[in-house]
Amino acid sequence: MTLEKKATVVSTSVAGLLVLLKMTVGVLSGSIAVLASAIDSFLDLTVSLFNYFALHNAEKNPDESFHFGRSKIEPLAAVIEGSVISFSAFFILYEALEKIIHPHEMQYMMESFYVMLASIIITALLVAFLIYVAKKTNNMVIRADALHYKTDLLSNGAVLFALAAVSYTGEQLIDPILGIAIAAYMIYSAFPIIKEGVLMLLDIALPAEDIEKIDKVIKSEPIITNYHYLKTRESGSHIFISYHAVFNVSISLYDAHLVADKVEAKILALFPDKKVHVLTHMDPYDDSEINEDEEQW
Template sequence: MRIEQKATLISSSVAFVLVALKLTFGIISGSVAVLASAIDSLLDLVVSAFNYFALHHSDKEPDEHFNYGRRKLEPLAAVIEGTIISLSALFILYESISKIVQGSSIEHLESSIIVMIASIVITAALVLFLRHVANKTGNMVIRADALHYQTDLLSNGAVLAALGLIALTDIPLIDPLLGIGISAYMLYSAFPLIKEGILMLLDAALDAESVAKINSLLNSQIEISSHHDLRTRRSGSDIYLSVHIVFSISTSLYDAHMVGDRIELAFKNLFPDDTVHSLIHLDPYDDSEDNQLN
């Protein structure tokens, strides 16, 4: 089992423990902030389980139905996770506004504070672990999971601070106001996650810096006279790129093929943390204008 899959199993187990703790004391205390945190942890559990499914199946080799593999399950999982974060944020916002309108008090405040302290310690340990795995593997799903639990860590800290203020000031309005702040932060955090996942699903080109590195590498090749029609995209931890490289008409096919192999290896060395798939078209003359006409 890959370390990424182990990480999703661990995050699922942690989410289950947090759901049990927060949901129990959220219902007992009547705190919208604790209940919202419990609902978010429940969604974490669902998302982590889906992430395990996505990572398990994205590893499968290409076949007759999926010629390029299933790597796009990873950005799909990121989009789903970002969407779930957004939906849970909207629910928290609704509950917070409802509590402001209806008004209610918090009971068993001390127990809720203890539960939130425990949640912070557990979540902090999980975030550190997921960050380590994400940095080691560069996996988008694990990075998204780490971001998700990082927002939980911050929201848990805010909930704990709010419960402490309520204990000191006896002003229950702090609880729903904090809920509104948490929902806004969650929406803010989810947007880039959804955006990156959608761009990957739509086969957006690599970032400008990566494309510049590729062009610089191609321009440094003295065996070719020019290049054109460079196309790039990312699918999970895989990079796909295609390009036409132009030779002198007198260059033999063997020599051109050898140059193409060297450039393909150079592409792989250019992105050592990713799996690079190159499609290099060998042109005996510059046919870029012909391609544009077609």
């Protein structure tokens, strides 16, 4: 089992444990903040299960149906995860407004406090593990999961503060007001996850700094007299790069191919944590102006 899959198994197990703890105390106490956190953990459980499925399928080799593999399942999973976070935030917002309109007193304050304290400790350990895996693998799904649980860590801290504040002051409105703040932060944190996933599904080009590095690698090869039509896209853990290299008309195909292989090796070295696919079109002369209309993007 890969490290990424192990990470999703751990996050799923932790989410399942937190759902049982928070849902029990949330229902008994009547706290909107605790109940919101329980719902969020249930969605975490669902998303983590989906992430495992996504990673399992994204790792499959290309076949007759998917010539380029299934790597786009990763950004699709990120979009779904961000959407789930947003929908749960709107539900929490609704519940908080409902409690402001129809207030009721919270129960089992100490039990709720200790459950949320335990949740913070467990979630903090999980976040540290996911961040480690994300840095080691640079996997988009794990990065989204790490960010997701990081927002959970902050929201759990806010819930803990709400419980302490309500217990100390007796003001029940603190609970729904903080629930609204948690919902707003969840929507704010979900936006970059959704945006990155959507842009990747739309085949957005690599960042300008990466394209500049590729440009320097190609230009560093003296036998290549010029190049054009450099195109890039990222699909999960895969990067696809294509370009037209211009050679002297007298060079043999064999020698041109050796140069292209050399350039490809240098480009692959730029992205050690990614699976890079480089396609070099070898031109005996610069045909960029002749084929300009055909190569527009």
